[in-house]
Amino acid sequence: MGTDNLKFTLGDLAHRNFRSDEFWREIPGYKDVSREEFQDHKWQLKNSIVKVDQVKNILGHRCTDAFYHDMLEGQKITPMNIRITPYIFSLINWDDPTNDPIRKQFLPLGSQFLPDHPYYQEDSLHEDIDSPVPTLTHRYPDKVLFLPTTICPVYCSYCTRSRIIGGSTEAVEKETYGFNPKKMQDVFDYIKSKPAVEDVVISGGDAFMLTSKQIEFIGDNLLEIPHIRRLRFATKGIAIYPQKILTDDEWFNALNRVHKKARSMGKQVVIHTHFSSPKEITEWSRLAVDRLFQEGIVVRNQAVLQEGVNDTVNDMVLLVRQLSLMNVQPYYVYMHDMVPGCEHFRTSIHEGVELEKAVRGMTAGFNTPTFVCDLPGGGGKRHVASYEYYDRDHGISVWRAPNVKPGQVFTYFDPIRKLPKEVQARWAIESEREKMIQESIKKAGF
Ligand SMILES: *Cc1c(COP(=O)(O)O)cnc(C)c1O
Numbered sequence: 001m002g003t004d005n006l007k008f009t010l011g012d013l014a015h016r017n018f019r020s021d022e023f024w025r026e027i028p029g030y031k032d033v034s035r036e037e038f039q040d041h042k043w044q045l046k047n048s049i050v051k052v053d054q055v056k057n058i059l060g061h062r063c064t065d066a067f068y069h070d071m072l073e074g075q076k077i078t079p080m081n082i083r084i085t086p087y088i089f090s091l092i093n094w095d096d097p098t099n100d101p102i103r104k105q106f107l108p109l110g111s112q113f114l115p116d117h118p119y120y121q122e123d124s125l126h127e128d129i130d131s132p133v134p135t136l137t138h139r140y141p142d143k144v145l146f147l148p149t150t151i152c153p154v155y156c157s158y159c160t161r162s163r164i165i166g167g168s169t170e171a172v173e174k175e176t177y178g179f180n181p182k183k184m185q186d187v188f189d190y191i192k193s194k195p196a197v198e199d200v201v202i203s204g205g206d207a208f209m210l211t212s213k214q215i216e217f218i219g220d221n222l223l224e225i226p227h228i229r230r231l232r233f234a235t236k237g238i239a240i241y242p243q244k245i246l247t248d249d250e251w252f253n254a255l256n257r258v259h260k261k262a263r264s265m266g267k268q269v270v271i272h273t274h275f276s277s278p279k280e281i282t283e284w285s286r287l288a289v290d291r292l293f294q295e296g297i298v299v300r301n302q303a304v305l306q307e308g309v310n311d312t313v314n315d316m317v318l319l320v321r322q323l324s325l326m327n328v329q330p331y332y333v334y335m336h337d338m339v340p341g342c343e344h345f346r347t348s349i350h351e352g353v354e355l356e357k358a359v360r361g362m363t364a365g366f367n368t369p370t371f372v373c374d375l376p377g378g379g380g381k382r383h384v385a386s387y388e389y390y391d392r393d394h395g396i397s398v399w400r401a402p403n404v405k406p407g408q409v410f411t412y413f414d415p416i417r418k419l420p421k422e423v424q425a426r427w428a429i430e431s432e433r434e435k436m437i438q439e440s441i442k443k444a445g446f
C-alpha cells in the first residue's frame with residue numbers, strides 16, 4: 001500500500017461516473033445476451049458459475065492455459081467453493097485477471113495462496129464458542145448475530161465463516177444448513193428470554209438466499225418480541241447481484257413489508273451490504289440502492305481491507321465516495337480475520353491505521369467508515385488504532401475488550417511476510433514467537 005503517500009489523486013469528481021455500458025458483451029459466452037436478459041434476476045442465478053470448467057467455456061479464447069491450470073490448483077487449496085454471478089464475473093478485467101480485485105475475491109488461484117498464519121483459527125471470532133443456541137452468537141450486551149442459512153449468491157474465497165459456508169471443497173469438509181423454522185424457534189425463545197437484547201444481525205450466509213416467505217417469517221417473529229428494536233439483514237447481494245433488488249418484486253416487497261411494519265412499530269429494519277472495491281459499483285448498483293432508498297430502507301456497507309483489492313488511498317476513497325453518492329453509508333472497514341486461506345489478503349494494523357488517516361476528512365464524517373479489528377478469540381470489533389500496545393516490528397498488537405470480555409487479553413498478528421527478515425526467522429520458531437508475544441502482552445500492562 002502507498003502508505004508513504006496518503007494523497008487521493010483521482011480528482012474530486014471521479015466518483016460520479018457509474019458504469020452503464022454493456023460490459024458483459026466483451027465476454028465470448030455473453031456476447032449475445034441482451035440488456036433485458038442480463039437484468040433478469042432469474043437469468044443471473046441460473047447462469048451463475050460454480051465450476052472452473054464453466055469459467056473456461058464462458059471465456060473461450062480469453063482464458064489462457066496457464067490461468068486455467070492456476071484456477072485448478074486453487075481449487076485444491078481453497079476452503080470456499082466457487083460461485084459467481086455473470087454480472088460480477090463480467091466486471092473482472094479479463095485482459096489482466098491475475099491482478100484484478102474482483103477476480104482475487106471470487107476466483108482463487110493456486111499461485112496466490114500463502115501458508116496460513118501459525119495462529120489462524122477456523123472460527124477466529126469464536127462465533128461457535130460464544131453461541132448459546134445453534135446458529136446464534138451472543139457476544140455483546142444488547143445485540144446478537146443470527147445465521148439462519150449457510151448459502152450465499154456468491155462465495156468469497158476469503159469468507160470469515162469458511163468453516164460452514166458454501167459446502168465442502170477438495171481441502172475442507174464442512175456441514176452447511178438451510179432455513180429451518182423448527183430450529184429457529186430455539187433462537188426466538190432465547191432472544192425472548194434476554195430482555196437486554198435490542199438488536200439482531202441476520203447474516204449467514206446471505207439474506208438474498210432466503211425466500212420472501214422466510215424473510216417475513218424471520219422479520220415477523222423477531223419484531224413481535226417487545227424488546228427488539230433493530231433488525232439488520234446482511235447481504236452481499238446488492239454488490240454482486242443488484243438485479244434481484246431491481247427485478248425480484250416478490251422478494252423486494254416482502255422485505256419492504258417487514259420494513260414498513262417495523263417502522264409502524266417505531267423499530268428499524270435496515271440492510272448491511274458488502275462492496276469491497278469501486279470496480280464492483282455500476283449504474284445497476286446505483287439503481288438497486290435507489291429502489292431501497294425510495295422506500296426509506298437504509299443501506300450500510302461493511303468492507304474488508306484486502307491487499308490488491310482496496311488497500312490504496314485512491315481505491316478506498318473512491319469506494320467511500322461512490323457509496324456515499326448512492327446513499328449507502330460506509331459503516332465499517334475490517335482488518336482481515338485470521339481464518340484459513342487468507343494470508344495473501346491480509347494487511348498490517350499499521351496499514352489499516354494509515355488508510356484510516358487518509359480517508360478521514362475526505363467527506364462527511366457520517367460517511368467515513370470506522371476501521372476496525374474484530375479480535376481473534378471473540379473480543380468483538382475495536383477501532384484499529386485503539387490497541388493497548390503495538391509492536392510494529394514484530395507484528396503484534398495487544399487489545400482489551402472491556403464491554404465484551406473484561407480483563408481478558410486479545411492479540412492480533414500482522415502478516416509475517418510484511419515483517420523484517422530477521423523477525424520472520426523468529427516467527428518460524430514456536431518458542432521464539434511465544435516469547436515475542438509474551439513480551440508484548442507484558443508491555444501492554446497485563
Ligand atoms: C459484528 C457483530 C455484531 C454487530 O456489531 P456492530 O458493531 O453493531 O455492527 C453483533 N454480534 C456479533 C457476534 C458480531 O460479530
Ligand code: SF4
Binds near residue numbers: 154
Ligand atoms: S457473502 Fe458473506 S457469508 Fe457469503 S461467502 Fe461472502 S463473505 Fe462469506
